[in-house]
Amino acid sequence: MSDSLTNISTLNNGLRIATHHMPHVETVSLGIWVHAGARHETASQHGISHLLEHMAFKGTNRRTAMGIAEEIEAVGGELNAATSLETTAYYARILKDDVPLALDILADILQAPLYAQDELEREREVILQEIAGTRDSPEEIAYELVQEAAFPSQSIGRPILGTAESVKSFTADDLRSFLKQHYTGGRMVLSAAGNLSHDAIVRQSQALFGSLSAGADGGYEPARYVGGPRMSDKVFEQSHLVMGFSGPSYRTTDYYTGQVFSGLFGGGMSSRLFQEVREKRGLCYAIYSSMWALADAGLFGIHAATGHDALGELIGVVNEEFAKAAASRPSEAEVARSKAQIKAGLLMGLESSGARAEQMARQLLLFGRLVDTPELVERIEAVDAEAVRSFAEKLVAGMASVAVVGTGESSGAYAAQAAQKAA
Numbered sequence: 001m002s003d004s005l006t007n008i009s010t011l012n013n014g015l016r017i018a019t020h021h022m023p024h025v026e027t028v029s030l031g032i033w034v035h036a037g038a039r040h041e042t043a044s045q046h047g048i049s050h051l052l053e054h055m056a057f058k059g060t061n062r063r064t065a066m067g068i069a070e071e072i073e074a075v076g077g078e079l080n081a082a083t084s085l086e087t088t089a090y091y092a093r094i095l096k097d098d099v100p101l102a103l104d105i106l107a108d109i110l111q112a113p114l115y116a117q118d119e120l121e122r123e124r125e126v127i128l129q130e131i132a133g134t135r136d137s138p139e140e141i142a143y144e145l146v147q148e149a150a151f152p153s154q155s156i157g158r159p160i161l162g163t164a165e166s167v168k169s170f171t172a173d174d175l176r177s178f179l180k181q182h183y184t185g186g187r188m189v190l191s192a193a194g195n196l197s198h199d200a201i202v203r204q205s206q207a208l209f210g211s212l213s214a215g216a217d218g219g220y221e222p223a224r225y226v227g228g229p230r231m232s233d234k235v236f237e238q239s240h241l242v243m244g245f246s247g248p249s250y251r252t253t254d255y256y257t258g259q260v261f262s263g264l265f266g267g268g269m270s271s272r273l274f275q276e277v278r279e280k281r282g283l284c285y286a287i288y289s290s291m292w293a294l295a296d297a298g299l300f301g302i303h304a305a306t307g308h309d310a311l312g313e314l315i316g317v318v319n320e321e322f323a324k325a326a327a328s329r330p331s332e333a334e335v336a337r338s339k340a341q342i343k344a345g346l347l348m349g350l351e352s353s354g355a356r357a358e359q360m361a362r363q364l365l366l367f368g369r370l371v372d373t374p375e376l377v378e379r380i381e382a383v384d385a386e387a388v389r390s391f392a393e394k395l396v397a398g399m400a401s402v403a404v405v406g407t408g409e410s411s412g413a414y415a416a417q418a419a420q421k422a423a
C-alpha cells in the first residue's frame with residue numbers, strides 16, 4: 001500500500017491486485033497486465049504474442065466474438081488490448097457499477113479462449129494487412145531498422161507484429177501452448193483505478209482467477225546492444241532519419257537523467273533540436289527525441305523527416321548539437337524547464353484512471369512494488385546539469401544505431417554518414 005487510496009493484495013496463485021480509489025469519478029479503468037510479450041518469444045514464435053492478443057476477443061466457451069463486443073458495449077464500456085516487448089495488456093473502461101461484468105469478460109477471454117479455426121484464419125489475415133500497412137510507413141520502417149540495428153538477432157530487435165511467414169505458421173495448439181506457459185498467476189497483475197471497492201474487486205478476482213495456474217515469472221534473454229547503420233531503398237516523399245543510442249533501463253537512476261536530457265535536447269518547442277533544426281534553419285517540420293526503456297536496456301532516440309536535399313545538412317546539425325551537449329553543461333534554466341515538463345506530464349497523467357491503472361501494473365511488474373509520486377518527483381529533482389552532460393557524453397561515445405528511409409539507394413550512404421559522425 002502506498003497511500004490510503006491505494007491497495008495491493010495477492011491471491012494464492014501469485015496474481016497481484018492493485019487498486020486506486022478515485023471517488024470523484026463515475027467510471028473505472030481496469031485490466032490484466034501479463035509479463036509476457038514479444039521478447040519472451042523464441043525465433044519460431046515471432047509474432048505469437050500479438051496474435052494471441054488478437055485471438056482473445058474471437059470467442060470463448062461462453063461467448064462468441066460478437067457476444068463479447070455486444071456485451072461490453074451494451075453498458076457503454078470499452079474493451080481493448082495491446083502487445084509490447086515485455087507485456088501484453090487487456091483492459092476495459094466501464095461505469096463503476098459494471099466492474100463485475102468487465103472482470104468476468106477479462107477472465108473469460110484469458111482463461112477460456114476457443115481459438116476456432118475460422119476465427120484464426122480471419123484474424124491472421126487482419127494481422128497480415130497490419131504488417132503490410134507498416135511497409136507503407138517510412139516511420140515504421142525506420143524504427144524497425146533501428147531496433148534491429150540496436151539488438152540484432154534478438155527477440156527485442158524484431159517487430160512485435162511478426163512476419164507474414166511466421167503469422168501464417170501458427171496453429172491453435174501453438175497459441176494454447178504459449179498461453180499455458182506464460183499466462184500464469186505469478187506473471188499477471190490486475191490493476192484498476194476509479195470509483196471502486198478494493199475488497200469487492202479482490203473477492204470477484206478470487207472467484208474468477210483463483211483457479212489460474214500459479215507458475216513462476218519467466219526469464220528472458222538479456223539484451224545485447226550492438227548498433228550500426230541500416231537503410232531501406234524505398235523512395236518516399238520525405239527522408240526519415242532515426243538515430244538510437246544505448247540507454248539505461250527503467251531500473252537505473254540514469255533513466256531519469258535520460259528523461260531530463262531528452263526533454264531539453266529534443267522534447268519540445270524550446271528544446272535545442274527544435275530551435276536549431278526547425279526554427280533557425282527550417283530543415284524540417286518536426287524533430288524530437290525520446291527515451292525508450294525496458295527492464296534491462298534502453299534506447300535514446302531521435303526522429304526527424306526532411307526533404308531529400310536537406311538530409312545531409314540535417315545529419316550534420318544533429319551531430320553538432322550532440323557534440324555540444326557532451327562538451328558542456330546545459331544551463332540551469334534548461335534543466336529546470338525539462339524537469340517541469342516531466343513532472344507536469346507525470347502529474348497530469350495521474351488524473352486519468354487509465355494511466356494510473358497502467359502505471360501501477362507496470363511498476364509491480366518491473367519493481368515488485370509501487371513507486372509513489374513523491375519518490376518519482378524526488379528522482380527527477382535529483383538530476384543536475386553535470387549528470388545531464390555526462391549522460392550525453394556516454395551516448396555519443398558508443399556506437400549509434402541509425403536508419404535512413406525514403407531517399408532510395410542513397411539512404412545507405414546517409415545512414416553511414418550519420419553513424420560515423422555520431423560515434
